[in-house]
Amino acid sequence: MTARNGSFAPLDPGRRILMGPGPSDMHPRVYQAMGAPLTGHLDPYFIGVMDDTKVLLRYVFQTENDLTIPISATGSAGMETCICNLVEPGDEVLVCVGGVFGDRMAQMVERHGGRLIRLEGASGRPFTPDQVREALAGCRPKLVGLVHAETSTGVLQPLEEIIRIVHEHEALVLVDTVASLGGTPVKVDEWGIDVCYAGSQKCLSAPPGLAPVTLNERACTAISGRKTPVDSWYLDLSLINAYWDGDRVYHHTAPVSLIYALREALVLIHEEGLATGHARHALNYEAFKAGIDAMGLGFFVDAPHRAPTINPVLSPDGVDEASVRRRLLEDYGIELGGGLGALKGKAWRVGLMGQSSQKDHVMLCLGALEETLRAEGHEVAESGVAAASAVYADSP
Numbered sequence: 351m352t353a354r355n356g357s358f359a360p361l362d363p364g365r366r367i368l369m370g371p372g373p374s375d376m377h378p379r380v381y382q383a384m385g386a387p388l389t390g391h392l393d394p395y396f397i398g399v400m401d402d403t404k405v406l407l408r409y410v411f412q413t414e415n416d417l418t419i420p421i422s423a424t425g426s427a428g429m430e431t432c433i434c435n436l437v438e439p440g441d442e443v444l445v446c447v448g449g450v451f452g453d454r455m456a457q458m459v460e461r462h463g464g465r466l467i468r469l470e471g472a473s474g475r476p477f478t479p480d481q482v483r484e485a486l487a488g489c490r491p492k493l494v495g496l497v498h499a500e501t502s503t504g505v506l507q508p509l510e511e512i513i514r515i516v517h518e519h520e521a522l523v524l525v526d527t528v529a530s531l532g533g534t535p536v537k538v539d540e541w542g543i544d545v546c547y548a549g550s551q552k553c554l555s556a557p558p559g560l561a562p563v564t565l566n567e568r569a570c571t572a573i574s575g576r577k578t579p580v581d582s583w584y585l586d587l588s589l590i591n592a593y594w595d596g597d598r599v600y601h602h603t604a605p606v607s608l609i610y611a612l613r614e615a616l617v618l619i620h621e622e623g624l625a626t627g628h629a630r631h632a633l634n635y636e637a638f639k640a641g642i643d644a645m646g647l648g649f650f651v652d653a654p655h656r657a658p659t660i661n662p663v664l665s666p667d668g669v670d671e672a673s674v675r676r677r678l679l680e681d682y683g684i685e686l687g688g689g690l691g692a693l694k695g696k697a698w699r700v701g702l703m704g705q706s707s708q709k710d711h712v713m714l715c716l717g718a719l720e721e722t723l724r725a726e727g728h729e730v731a732e733s734g735v736a737a738a739s740a741v742y743a744d745s746p
């Protein structure tokens with residue numbers, strides 16, 4: 351890797367099978383799109399690419415929202431964009447914290463001057479409508495933040511009823527869909543999500559570096575009614591949207607190649623069909639679950655609350671969690687995530703996101719895990735591969 355005799359080794363990471371919490375695998379067409387000739391960021395051809403990207407993002411977000419664009423930075427910047435545009439100093443904001451990403455949202459609210467009300471969740475369980483109703487009885491927030499798929503725990507948060515409750519209290523709803531968009535339904539308009547952000551590198555299977563956001567009319571009205579300027583120049587949505595819409599005013603140089611790649615990744619989702627893609631994610635999760643159950647391993651989250659896209663699997667007693675991950679990477683090129691936050695050192699986080707949600711990935715991962723656990727001296731109950739195979743055989 352390092353320079354020898356004044357020259358550097360050619361860049362060659364080797365083959366990787368990305369089954370961690372993101373990035374996920376990219377389709378060959380997305381790699382190809384990244385290599386297309388650069389244009390200027392105001393080139394008429396590129397403006398067409400931007401317009402396609404907006405149309406395709408509305409498709410995956412299932413929304414008609416005008417303001418639907420990718421922010422030029424990672425998912426965390428999508429989070430920060432939504433917060434810094436909506437929160438003014440002194441505004442009350444309720445954040446439901448069920449893991450690392452809810453906590454990140456809470457930190458951002460405080461940094462942007464919001465008066466934070468933290469609702470702590472039980473580890474590994476979603477928030478109930480009653481918990482949110484109770485919290486709202488004691489405050490009058492402008493905004494309520496939730497994480498749809500909390501990547502640190504693998505919990506999928508049901509949203510519809512909670513959104514109704516939040517709207518009864520006349521607050522806006524902000525939802526983190528970084529680890530769910532493209533992998534499981536996110537119905538922005540039907541559910542009434544006011545503000546929402548995602549990340550390019552998870553279930554959308556584009557390279558990291560872009561954060562799609564979508565805001566409805568209510569959210570845009572809240573922004574235009576601000577008394578103070580947004581406290582970030584780079585993430586100020588009115589400035590950014592003047593480039594993405596209408597006058598095409600220069601704001602920052604768009605990351606042209608990343609936007610090519612995102613457009614192609616979204617075209618692939620559109621070609622497959624959103625519902626078909628969601629069904630594929632659900633099936634591969636079911637097969638993976640059958641395999642993990644058969645092997646006698648445990649999930650962190652109870653079955654009804656699991657996200658199909660990201661699942662912490664508990665590392666059995668006596669097994670070195672990090673050593674298994676190292677072997678999987680060295681022997682198979684498989685990347686799994688380690689435990690994050692409360693699960694550090696205790697679990698593998700297995701992502702079945704976007705292009706990584708495939709039968710061949712599930713079978714290889716289960717087989718490799720089985721072999722590696724035996725090599726580490728842990729007896730596996732039954733074959734995970736056989737159990738997963740039975741699920742695929744039963745599926746239409």
Ligand SMILES: *Cc1c(COP(=O)(O)O)cnc(C)c1O
Nearest residue numbers: 424425426451499501528529549
């Ligand atoms: C990955 C992730 C983020 C942060 O995205 P980055 O691209 O790493 O900045 C935020 N929220 C959730 C739920 C995530 O999974």
